[in-house]
Each structure stands twice: as structure tokens, then as C-alpha cells.
Amino acid sequence: MRTLYHLWLSPFCRKVRIVLAEKRLEFEMAVEPVWERRDAFLAMNPAGEVPVLVEPDGAILAHSTAICEYIEAIQPQPGLTGRDPLAGAEVRRLVAWFDERFNWEVTENLVTEKIMKRVLGTGQPDSNAIRAGLKNIHYHLDYIGYLVDRRTWLAGADFSLADIAAAAHLSCVDYVGDVPWDRHEQAKDWYARVKSRPSFRAILADSLPGLPPPKAYADLDF
Amino acid sequence: MRTLYHLWLSPFCRKVRIVLAEKRLEFEMAVEPVWERRDAFLAMNPAGEVPVLVEPDGAILAHSTAICEYIEAIQPQPGLTGRDPLAGAEVRRLVAWFDERFNWEVTENLVTEKIMKRVLGTGQPDSNAIRAGLKNIHYHLDYIGYLVDRRTWLAGADFSLADIAAAAHLSCVDYVGDVPWDRHEQAKDWYARVKSRPSFRAILADSLPGLPPPKAYADLDF
Known part of the structure; x- marks a missing residue:
């Protein structure tokens, strides 16, 4: 299974989540407390930032731009970067x-x-x-x-x-x-x-512990 | 002719210049005084930033990431974004x-x-x-x-x-x-x-009026 290391309310992680969902690629998520600067995480991404994507074969990708271009390349449909x-x-x-x-x-x-x-x-x-x-x-x-x-x-x-x-x-x-x-x-x-x-959908279902979103956040008729 | 709107000592403009040179694509350069926020320039790039590339057919491209990916797509050789x-x-x-x-x-x-x-x-x-x-x-x-x-x-x-x-x-x-x-x-x-x-080579030949680089800047044995 593909794993996305992420943080709630990181727009860069949300971008990757939506791209993966548009491409119908399954993944699981792991919250990464980047402020702890875990050695194991820094070994995956020396920048110490999310998103980091770990592919089923263990390949590690970091930075949302790099990850989104990679996903577009391995799963071109539906295309998200223009027709030409x-x-x-x-x-x-x-x-x-x-x-x-x-x-x-x-x-x-x-x-x-x-x-x-x-x-x-x-x-x-x-x-x-x-x-x-x-x-x-x-x-x-x-x-x-x-x-x-x-x-x-x-x-x-x-x-x-x-x-x-x-x-x-x-x-x-x-x-x-x-x-x-x-x-x-x-x-x-x-x-x-x-x-x-x-x-x-998954973005709208997000709710931080102790900090729920306002009602209109997930409402399709906001 | 392709025209690159640029500023001296902008690393983002230099990146595009080197990519164009690696691909052997000819271009001319125009210094853009971005701080003047010229209307004609803002019409090309509402972000008001260089680099902006104008193609021979008049197509306008802005932002170094967008420009470099575009050049890689229209002129794939030599490849600059990895073999896979x-x-x-x-x-x-x-x-x-x-x-x-x-x-x-x-x-x-x-x-x-x-x-x-x-x-x-x-x-x-x-x-x-x-x-x-x-x-x-x-x-x-x-x-x-x-x-x-x-x-x-x-x-x-x-x-x-x-x-x-x-x-x-x-x-x-x-x-x-x-x-x-x-x-x-x-x-x-x-x-x-x-x-x-x-x-x-062209990067090493740069010299700002009144602010020449140190000698080692262009020296290949620095």
C-alpha cells in the first residue's frame, strides 16, 4: 500500500491527497509530527517536511510538486496538467x-x-x-x-x-x-x-481533534 | 525569436537561461524592471515577476517552474528531468x-x-x-x-x-x-x-553596470 505522510491543514498535503483521489490510486495516511524531527523521517526527507509519499515498493518521494508530477507520469489519466x-x-x-x-x-x-x-x-x-x-x-x-x-x-x-x-x-x-x-x-x-x-470528500471529512471546522466547511450548499 | 524577460542575478531567470542553452534553443533577453510594475508587463504576468518567456508565436509563459517544464516538453533532448x-x-x-x-x-x-x-x-x-x-x-x-x-x-x-x-x-x-x-x-x-x-558561459559573462563580479566568478580554475 502507498503511504502519504501528512499533516492536517497542510495545503500541500491536501493537494497530493486530491490528486491521488482523482487518479483513483489507493493510499493510507500517516500523520507526521514534523516538529519532532524524527530521525527516521529526516532520513526519508532531509527537508523535514510533509508531504512524503512512500510507494508500495518502498520508493520515497518528497515535496508536493515532485510528488504530483510523479503521479501524473505513472497514472496519466485523468490528465491534470493540460492537454499540451x-x-x-x-x-x-x-x-x-x-x-x-x-x-x-x-x-x-x-x-x-x-x-x-x-x-x-x-x-x-x-x-x-x-x-x-x-x-x-x-x-x-x-x-x-x-x-x-x-x-x-x-x-x-x-x-x-x-x-x-x-x-x-x-x-x-x-x-x-x-x-x-x-x-x-x-x-x-x-x-x-x-x-x-x-x-x-475526504478533505471535507477532516476534523482536527478539539478543533472541529465550522458547519459550512463540509456543506455543499455553503 | 523567443524573448526572455529577466533580471540580472535572479536565480530563477538564470535557471531558464541555462535550460534554454542546454536545449540549444535560441533566445534574446530583455531586462524587465519589475519594480516599475509596467502595465504591459503585468498584462503578461499578473504576478509581476520574472522570468517571463514569450514564444516566437506570441505565446506567453510565466514562472520558472512552468517555463522549465514547458521547454522540457517541447524539446525533450537532452532530457533534464530524469529517465523515469x-x-x-x-x-x-x-x-x-x-x-x-x-x-x-x-x-x-x-x-x-x-x-x-x-x-x-x-x-x-x-x-x-x-x-x-x-x-x-x-x-x-x-x-x-x-x-x-x-x-x-x-x-x-x-x-x-x-x-x-x-x-x-x-x-x-x-x-x-x-x-x-x-x-x-x-x-x-x-x-x-x-x-x-x-x-x-553566458551566465559567467554577466556583469552588472557599476557592480562587476570578483575575478574568481568567471574563472574556471577558481
Whole structure:
């Protein structure tokens, strides 16, 4: 069996989980307390980060970009990186947009501050960071709205890794109840479509011990 | 003709330049003053960042990861992302290592502080950041030494995008004279091999107006 070492509310781990589910590849999950810096885990990934994927034959893969490209290569259907090289570039540009820009400007400011600091006991949330995250998210939801006003999915006609990366981040922010969906109808319509996919079910079933999500988190009519 | 919008001493632009040169694809370069946030440039890349590649037919590509994967797809030879999916995952893990970890821990602390702040007039270099960068680089040079002690190139038997990403970052740090090569023989031997490749020549010929590199920068026997 394939094993994914992960953390709850890591958008990078969620991205891999959704990709595996879209490809109908079975896997089991193991929560990795990365802050403990276990020797056995560092031997698998010297970066000390999740996600790490261990294949049935024991092969070890680290970093969400590397893992997603690998899965796309070993299981090309359904394709998640565009029908041709140019479409692939648009998919990967948007994946980087969400994994870098959205992550720095929103996810880190809201999810890391509110949840990870609490879980890890690394201090009080920084109210300036939270304020910045709550302000920045509008720009990103507007950008999603702009894209789906012109395209069926974020990167074009096909559902792709771009939608998965964006939804992985947004689902984490949604878990802390900080996505102002009501002010962004187009982004909300797009997220409702992602949310209703079977590959997203396990994400919506996530519940941290002692920190359950708000009701709307898993609601398909949010 | 293909046009690459770039900035001097951007490791991400250098990565794309080396990849294009390895593939023997001709291109011209245009320096993009990203800090001016030109409307015409933002229309090409709403992230406002270099590199941006404009293809001969006018197609526009942004973000170094997207561009490098695109080039690999349209010009597969010589292959730079591994002979099989697992080798590709190791290449991409290491690319991410240098583009994320090395970039945060070293490049930003040394190159951005010393050069970009001066070029952009955005303030004095932060001596704490520089101290951190000078400390952190040893760990990364040790890691390179560890890898090439076991492999011909960073990701395995073949020269790959992992070597290119690592050398792109190190060449920027080398431009400011901050790589302690003499204390890292194995990393130095590896870098000498990269430096001697024809694809690296243009990188070694770079010279910022008013800020020339130290003599060893372009020296193959450094």
C-alpha cells in the first residue's frame, strides 16, 4: 500500500491527497509530527517536511510538486496538467501562484497563525498577520472570479492541478472560517463545483481533534 | 525569436537561461524592471515577476517552474528531468530544495540584501540577514558534497535541472563573492564541472553596470 505522510491543514498535503483521489490510486495516511524531527523521517526527507509519499515498493518521494508530477507520469489519466505543453505551462503557473503567493499572503497568515501555532504551542496568533491575510484574500478570490469568468476551470477548459492547488489552500482557510464567500459569487460557484467532486470528500471529512471546522466547511450548499 | 524577460542575478531567470542553452534553443533577453510594475508587463504576468518567456508565436509563459517544464516538453533532448518518473521526482525534489530552501536561507539573505536593495534603492543591507546567509550556506554546500559523494550529479547519474537550479543560485551568491568554496572541496569540484559547460558561459559573462563580479566568478580554475 502507498503511504502519504501528512499533516492536517497542510495545503500541500491536501493537494497530493486530491490528486491521488482523482487518479483513483489507493493510499493510507500517516500523520507526521514534523516538529519532532524524527530521525527516521529526516532520513526519508532531509527537508523535514510533509508531504512524503512512500510507494508500495518502498520508493520515497518528497515535496508536493515532485510528488504530483510523479503521479501524473505513472497514472496519466485523468490528465491534470493540460492537454499540451502550453496548457501545462498555464496549469503550473497557477499552481505556483497558489502554492507561493496565496500561501504567503493568505494561508500562512490565517491557517498557520490561527491553527498551527495553537497545535504546536509556538505562541499567540499575530493579529497583524491575521489582518493582512483577511485583506489579501479578496484579491485572490477576485482573481479566481476573473479566471472562471473566462474559462470553465482556472487554467482552461479542463479541471486541473491548478484547481486542486487553489482549492487545497482555500479549503484550509475555509476550515478556520475565513473565506468571505458571500462577497465573491464567482469564486464561490467555482469552489462549489470543486467541493462536489468525489476526490474532495475526504478533505471535507477532516476534523482536527478539539478543533472541529465550522458547519459550512463540509456543506455543499455553503 | 523567443524573448526572455529577466533580471540580472535572479536565480530563477538564470535557471531558464541555462535550460534554454542546454536545449540549444535560441533566445534574446530583455531586462524587465519589475519594480516599475509596467502595465504591459503585468498584462503578461499578473504576478509581476520574472522570468517571463514569450514564444516566437506570441505565446506567453510565466514562472520558472512552468517555463522549465514547458521547454522540457517541447524539446525533450537532452532530457533534464530524469529517465523515469522516480528519477524525475528526485530531480524536482532537489529543484524545490534550492528554489525554496536555499533561496530563503541563502540567496535572499545575501544577493537580495547586498545587490537588489542597492540596485532598487530599497534600503541598507540587513547585517543580521547577511550573517544568517553566510552561516546557512555551509549546510547547503555540505549537502551538495554529500550528494556528489554518492552520485555523479546531484540527482543521479545524469546532469539535470537539479544541477541547474543549484548552480543558478550559487552563481548569484558567487557574484557577490560569498561562496566559501575552499572549505567545501566536493561542492567546488561539482561546481567546476557545471561552470565548464557551454550552457553556463553566458551566465559567467554577466556583469552588472557599476557592480562587476570578483575575478574568481568567471574563472574556471577558481
